[in-house]
Structure formats: C-alpha cells, structure tokens
Amino acid sequence: MQIERRDEDGGAVLTLSGSLDAGAAGVVLQALRRTSKASVQLTLDLSAIRECDTVGVATLAECLVIAQDHGCRLKAAGLSPALRKALKRAPAPSRRASQGQAALFERVGDGVVHIFSSGVAFAQLLADAAYWSLVAPLRGLLPPPGATVDQGLRMGVQTFPIVSLTAFLLGLIVTFLGAHQLRQFGANIFVANLVGVAMVRELGPLITAIVVAGRTGSAITAELGTMTVGEEVDALRTMGIDPIRFLVVPRVYAITFTQPALSLYAMAIGVVGGFVISLFYLDLGASVFFKQVFRSLAMSDLLQGLSKSVVFAWTISLTGCFYGLRITGGPAGVGRATTTSVVTSIFSIIVIDSIFAVASTVFAT
Amino acid sequence: MTEAKTEKTRSAVAQGSPVVQVRNLRAGYGDKIIIQDVSFEVHSGEIVCLIGGSGCGKSTVVRTLVGLLTPMAGEVRVLGQDPHALSDAERIQLLSRVGMLFQNGALLGSMTVGDNIALPLREHTDLPDNVIRRIAEAKLDMVGLPGTVDLLPAELSGGMRKRASLSRAMALDPDLLLCDEPSAGLDPIVAAGLDVTLRRLQRQLGMTMIVVTHELASINLIADRVVMLQGGGTVLAQGTLAAMHGSEIPAVQDFFARTPPDEEHQGGQSLLEALEG
Numbered sequence: 001m002q003i004e005r006r007d008e009d010g011g012a013v014l015t016l017s018g019s020l021d022a023g024a025a026g027v028v029l030q031a032l033r034r035t036s037k038a039s040v041q042l043t044l045d046l047s048a049i050r051e052c053d054t055v056g057v058a059t060l061a062e063c064l065v066i067a068q069d070h071g072c073r074l075k076a077a078g079l080s081p082a083l084r085k086a087l088k089r090a091p092a093p094s095r096r097a098s099q100g101q102a103a104l105f106e107r108v109g110d111g112v113v114h115i116f117s118s119g120v121a122f123a124q125l126l127a128d129a130a131y132w133s134l135v136a137p138l139r140g141l142l143p144p145p146g147a148t149v150d151q152g153l154r155m156g157v158q159t160f161p162i163v164s165l166t167a168f169l170l171g172l173i174v175t176f177l178g179a180h181q182l183r184q185f186g187a188n189i190f191v192a193n194l195v196g197v198a199m200v201r202e203l204g205p206l207i208t209a210i211v212v213a214g215r216t217g218s219a220i221t222a223e224l225g226t227m228t229v230g231e232e233v234d235a236l237r238t239m240g241i242d243p244i245r246f247l248v249v250p251r252v253y254a255i256t257f258t259q260p261a262l263s264l265y266a267m268a269i270g271v272v273g274g275f276v277i278s279l280f281y282l283d284l285g286a287s288v289f290f291k292q293v294f295r296s297l298a299m300s301d302l303l304q305g306l307s308k309s310v311v312f313a314w315t316i317s318l319t320g321c322f323y324g325l326r327i328t329g330g331p332a333g334v335g336r337a338t339t340t341s342v343v344t345s346i347f348s349i350i351v352i353d354s355i356f357a358v359a360s361t362v363f364a365t
Numbered sequence: 366m367t368e369a370k371t372e373k374t375r376s377a378v379a380q381g382s383p384v385v386q387v388r389n390l391r392a393g394y395g396d397k398i399i400i401q402d403v404s405f406e407v408h409s410g411e412i413v414c415l416i417g418g419s420g421c422g423k424s425t426v427v428r429t430l431v432g433l434l435t436p437m438a439g440e441v442r443v444l445g446q447d448p449h450a451l452s453d454a455e456r457i458q459l460l461s462r463v464g465m466l467f468q469n470g471a472l473l474g475s476m477t478v479g480d481n482i483a484l485p486l487r488e489h490t491d492l493p494d495n496v497i498r499r500i501a502e503a504k505l506d507m508v509g510l511p512g513t514v515d516l517l518p519a520e521l522s523g524g525m526r527k528r529a530s531l532s533r534a535m536a537l538d539p540d541l542l543l544c545d546e547p548s549a550g551l552d553p554i555v556a557a558g559l560d561v562t563l564r565r566l567q568r569q570l571g572m573t574m575i576v577v578t579h580e581l582a583s584i585n586l587i588a589d590r591v592v593m594l595q596g597g598g599t600v601l602a603q604g605t606l607a608a609m610h611g612s613e614i615p616a617v618q619d620f621f622a623r624t625p626p627d628e629e630h631q632g633g634q635s636l637l638e639a640l641e642g
Binding site: 091227 | 431433456461463465471472473474475485489634635636638639640641
C-alpha cells in the first residue's frame with residue numbers, strides 16, 4: 001500500500017495505491033487521522049486500488065467516521081465498478097455513540113446494588129437450606145436415600161490425600177520456625193506446645209477448610225452449575241421436587257460430618273509433622289514430645305477447633321451451592337462461577353476465623 | 366389406568382373447562398418484559414403448537430404454565446387451577462399431572478435413564494422399587510427405547526436422550542404434556558420419528574399437548590391448532606392448522622411458506638452514497 005498526499009485548492013488529496021486489505025488498514029487509518037486533522041476537505045483517490053476486501057470496506061467506513069470526528073469532509077473518487085458495488089452493499093456508518101465508561105458513582109452504585117441483591121439471595125438460600133435440613137425431615141421430607149452418604153464419600157476421597165500432605169507440611173513448617181527461636185532459650189520442649197495448640201486451635205481447621213473450599217467447594221459449584229445450565233434444576237422443579245431438598249441438603253449433611261473428621265485428622269497429622277522436626281532438629285524423643293503436646297492442650301482448644309470446622313463446612317457448602325444455582329451465561333458461566341465461589345469461600349473462612357479468634361479472647365474465662 | 370385418566374380429562378371438558386387457559390398474560394425476567402398480553406386456550410385431547418420467531422416468548426409462556434416463572438399480570442390456569450395461587454403441596458399435586466420435555470432433555474446426568482424415570486414415581490407414589498423399574502421399562506418401550514433402562518444419559522445419542530426425557534415426562538401418565546422444541550438439534554428422520562411417537566401417544570393415551578416449535582414439518586404433522594406469537598409479545602394469530610395455512614396475515618403466510626426476509630432493500634444510506642456525497 002502506497003499513500004501519496006498532495007494539496008489542491010480547497011483541500012487535500014490522498015492517493016491510495018495497492019491492495020486495500022488487512023495489511024494496509026493500519027497505515028491508511030494513520031494517514032487519514034493525520035490529514036483529516038489538518039484539513040477541512042479531503043478526497044480519497046482510489047483509482048489505483050487493485051483489490052479491496054471486506055476489511056478494506058470496513059476501513060473506508062472507519063475513515064469516514066474519523067473524518068467526521070475531526071470535522072473534515074471526506075469524499076472518494078476514482079472508484080472502479082467493482083468497488084462501487086461493494087460499497088453500495090455496505091451500510092453507511094452511524095455516528096459512534098460515546099463509549100465513555102459509566103461514571104465512577106454509577107459503577108459504585110451498581111456494585112452496591114449487586115452486592116445487596118446477592119446478599120438477599122444468599123439469605124434466602126440460607127433460610128431454605130435451614131428449613132429443608134432441620135425442619136422438613138421432622139415432617140418426613142428427606143433428601144433422596146443414599147445421596148448424603150454418596151456425597152460424603154466423594155468429599156472424603158477428594159480431599160483426604162491433599163489434606164494429609166498440606167497439614168503434615170504445615171505442622172513441619174510451624175515447628176521448624178518455632179524451634180529455631182526456642183532453641184536460643186533452651187526451651188526446645190515448648191515446640192510441642194506450639195505445634196499442638198497451633199494445629200488444634202487454628203491451623204488444622206483452617207488449612208482443611210481452605211483445601212476443601214478449593215476442591216469440594218469448586219466441585220459443588222461446577223456440578224450444580226452444569227445442572228442449572230442444562231435445565232436439570234428446572235426439570236426437578238417441574239416434577240414437583242424442590243432442588244434445595246434434592247441437591248443442597250445432602251451436601252450440607254455430608255460436609256457437616258466430613259469436615260470435622262478431616263480437621264481432626266489434619267490436627268493429628270500436623271502434630272506428627274511437628275514431631276518429625278523435633279526429632280531430627282531438636283532431638284526430642286517421641287514419648288517426651290507427645291506427652292508435652294497433650295499436656296498443653298485443653299478440651300476447650302479441641303472444641304473450638306471442631307466448632308470452627310463445622311461453621312467452615314456450612315460456609316463452603318452453601319457458598320458453593322449458591323454460586324452453582326445462580327449461574328448465568330452457559331458453560332463459560334460455570335468456569336466464572338466456580339472461581340468466584342472458591343475465592344468467596346476462602347475469604348469468608350478467613351473472616352469467620354478472625355471472628356472466632358476475637359470471640360475466644362473476649363469470652364476467655 | 367389409561368381409561369381412568371381419559372375419563373378424568375373428559376369430565377373436565379364436560380364441565381366446560383379447558384385444560385389450559387391463558388388470559389392477558391404478562392411475564393418477563395427482572396426488568397425485561399418478554400410477553401405483553403397473551404391469551405389462548407387449549408382443549409382436552411388436542412395438540413397445540415406454540416410458534417413464533419426467536420425471542421417471541423414461547424418458552425416464557427410454557428415456563429409460566431409449570432410454575433417456573435411467576436406472571437407479572439394476567440391469569441394462567443392449568444387443569445382448572447392457577448399454579449401460582451396454590452400452596453406448595455397443592456402445586457406438587459398439580460405438577461404430578463403435568464409432564465415437561467425440555468429442549469435438551471434435561472436428564473439428570475449423574476443417574477441412569479431408569480433412575481431418571483423413577484424420580485417422579487418415587488416422589489409421588491409409594492410403589493416398591495421393582496414395580497417402579499418395571500414401569501420405567503414399559504415407558505421406555507413406549508417411546509421406542511427398549512433395553513436402555515440402565516444406561517447413563519451420556520451414553521445415549523441426542524434423539525435417544527429426547528425420547529428418554531419423554532418417557533420421564535410421561536412417568537405418571539400426565540393429563541398435559543409440554544414440549545419445548547422437541548425437534549431441535551435432531552436430523553430430519555429422527556425428528557420425524559419423534560413427531561410420529563408424540564402423535565401416537567397422544568391418540569393412545571388421550572393426552573393434551575402443547576408443543577413449542579418452529580419446525581414447519583413438525584407443525585404440519587402433529588398440530589391440531591396453532592397459536593402464533595409475534596415480536597412484541599402478543600398473539601398474532603391462532604386457529605386450526607387449516608385456518609393458519611389459509612390466513613391472510615402476511616407474517617403468518619411468510620412463516621408457513623418459509624419466505625426468506627428481503628436482503629436487498631436495507632433501509633438507510635449506503636457507504637457509497639456517504640462517500641460520494
């Protein structure tokens with residue numbers, strides 16, 4: 001593509017020679033921007049254009065818009081019959097509507113409205129789930145037989161290996177960090193206290209919840225989301241089956257049992273990880289180490305850890321179900337919703353953990 | 366059982382009430398109103414095809430009938446009752462007499478075909494499992510899918526999935542069957558087979574059907590009456606199939622003659638005119 005410019009009385013003339021296609025579009029538009037800014041009248045001489053494809057036609061339309069924006073009158077001359085036919089078929093471009101982003105206040109307002117309505121919808125799900133899990137069974141309306149056990153088995157199988165590894169490593173890391181400091185004071189033995197209390201009160205439930213949110217929470221959202229997209233949830237409704245009872249309740253029941261069990265396991269495995277470090281780094285024997293661990297723990301620590309894990313369980317399952325059932329946008333929406341579900345779950349878990357920490361300090365007797 | 370059901374619907378007709386009544390229905394999603402004002406009736410034993418261009422609100426009408434969508438205004442009556450004015454228990458009772466065939470089948474992918482059909486049976490009856498299994502096998506035979514009762518939906522072809530969904534929709538011998546674009550995505554032979562099956566079942570069991578479709582071949586094969594919706598969300602025309610074929614309304618004529626829209630005369634200026642001033 002060659003572009004030549006000359007000035008005639010009344011305006012500028014741009015002569016384009018060569019093929020008007022995707023390769024030429026860039027230079028043509030650039031030249032047009034420059035020239036139309038400086039002139040009031042511009043003629044495009046297209047007599048030396050060999051070929052023009054649909055990209056070329058679109059480029060010419062864009063030239064017209066750019067010229068209009070700069071207050072320059074654009075005309076074309078030297079059109080071959082083939083080019084005339086192509087341009088006759090194409091519509092004239094309409095004035096480009098200003099595509100400014102919505103004002104900041106509008107976006108903030110939209111965001112707040114969105115969060116509020118999502119909050120309302122989540123509260124509704126919470127109420128429905130509470131009804132169908134706690135009240136309805138008393139009236140004989142149970143989830144499908146076997147569904148709870150099926151969900152529980154799947155959750156356990158999904159997360160057991162990952163929890164094992166992460167909890168073990170976490171116990172190892174915490175102990176290593178603590179040991180390094182405590183060694184300086186000859187207080188090696190208190191490393192057992194550290195890992196015991198840390199794993200039981202905080203890290204055991206926390207790491208289990210994060211792993212479960214990532215693995216099971218995303219699986220719940222993906223499963224329910226795929227069902228929603230495939231109209232399976234609507235099909236349940238048309239058969240007179242409440243989707244909450246059929247889909248949500250089994251998952252909530254299952255996770256209420258598997259989460260504390262996994263957390264307990266994580267606590268134990270974390271302590272074992274701590275023991276490995278104490279043995280090799282601090283020369284603490286098994287009986288010394290484990291006796292100290294049990295000495296440092298109170299029943300209240302265990303209860304706190306387990307009650308946290310139950311609250312985490314409900315957070316993960318309900319958040320997963322919430323995002324799964326509210327999917328829009330087809331299969332791509334499933335991916336988006338799964339990500340949002342996991343992130344929201346993990347964030348909520350950390351917030352709840354903080355609340356527990358504050359509450360336990362306030363209520364410490 | 367068949368005779369008893371036919372008796373029930375016949376008695377509904379004898380009392381003068383149609384199986385489905387829609388009056389001045391207005392419905393939509395959130396702020397978007399899809400249907401402005403739709404009224405029609407469906408009488409016992411007939412197949413009514415609900416037709417219209419894409420986005421006219423055909424699926425929306427069907428969703429209000431089964432209680433999936435609450436109307437903004439107007440009235441909907443199914444088997445003499447308004448599904449949105451009933452208590453939960455009453456609505457479940459009503460829905461057990463209505464079967465719905467979704468566009469993509471909507472079989473629960475995690476359960477076998479037999480378990481899918483068993484779902485409404487387990488929910489609404491006290492029948493033991495072996496009886497339910499036999500009923501499921503019988504329903505699958507009825508739609509031409511013998512021997513598939515233990516297969517997963519993913520193991521079936523598209524046409525077979527639709528038939529399996531049809532047998533699930535018919536598990537409780539419903540009085541009313543709603544089909545949302547049953548022929549969508551099927552090749553002509555499979556689609557024709559499904560239409561023939563629908564017609565045969567309707568004759569044998571005396572069911573009333575509302576079929577949402579825009580396949581002319583299906584409409585011509587199965588429709589007793591046709592209700593045609595138009596872009597603004599209102600009824601453009603309704604009547605017997607013969608009456609629609611002979612209609613004087615241009616949009617109806619174009620639909621049944623499959624007239625393509627005019628490509629040449631596009632309103633407004635062309636790019637050529639804009640460039641030559």
